[in-house]
Amino acid sequence: MIALRVRQDAPPVEPIVAVRRSAPTHGGPMRRLTMEKVMAQTLAADEVLRGPHVLEYPYRRSLGPVLGRFFGGLQEHRLLGIRMRSGKVLVPPQEYDPQTGEALEEFVDVGPGGEIVSWSWVSKPRPKQPLDRPFAFALIRLDGADTTLLHAVDAGEESKLSVGARVTPRWAEEPGGGILDIACFELEG
């Protein structure tokens, strides 16, 4: 693995297409290459340019009437499900009954507490994940719901988690629109 060294004298990145391209950097100290060497393509491995390349799409997704209510509810610290024809409650809510295809419209308040149905420990969180310290991704069945919601649980350490453990939402300080208006769930008590 060649260590990445970012040129300090490079001008600000000025990408020209829909992807971000940073200025390529060098594996080692800057060398002056002659055009003869470039043209002859006799580059040593550490003379091949490399650098960070970030691809990012800021998608804005349309929610529709049902998920729109769900995400609107989060901003009021409310959790909404929707009742299926069978009487069961879907969380997050869906527009159509997955069993019969009928349009659904009976919203139901659920939670805010719930229980962990399944979980997976994340020991090294990645930059865009909900928490910057080790946490669990968990399937959470909120009280009153018949399906599970995927979210992060801030439990501190893995040994505190178990199937059936009670959790409750920690709301975001500033709602921004989205599932992270629930900052995460935390263990009750």
Next chain:
Amino acid sequence: MSDLPNALKSIVTPVRLEYDHSAGAAATGFLRGLTQKKILGARTGPGEPVLVPPRGADPRTSELAAELVEVSDKGTVVTYSIVRVPSDNIPFELPYVCATVLLDGANLGFFHVLQNCALDEVRIGMRVQAHWAPDDQLTENVSSIRYFEPIDEPDVPFEQIEEYA
């Protein structure tokens, strides 16, 4: 339920991928060339199509394209598109034109931005030239070519560039 919350119309769900990208030998040659205001293409041998920017191999035959060739920084617009949608990483004022430019000496269109050109004047066959960054700002980055702009040369007839349009 009568007291439903207000519905949000949309949310932002970004997708982000971070790569440690190796340019490879062919593109490295091309990027090095830019620091000297040279546009380099590659071909498998004399008389063969010149690919710009260079690929390591001819995509039709997979044959190694090891011979670098300098092409002109002048070329002909072979297709274009007017961009009216903003993006926070695009430093050009909207609307602007993206064009595929067939550089003189090349056999593959080169994608870049067109400036100093009214939207209703851009056309297939129009002659353009690279506008380079100032010498002290030339880097191994395609933005060393700031943009292309029209030049005062007669249009190339469509028949001559048809296969690239």
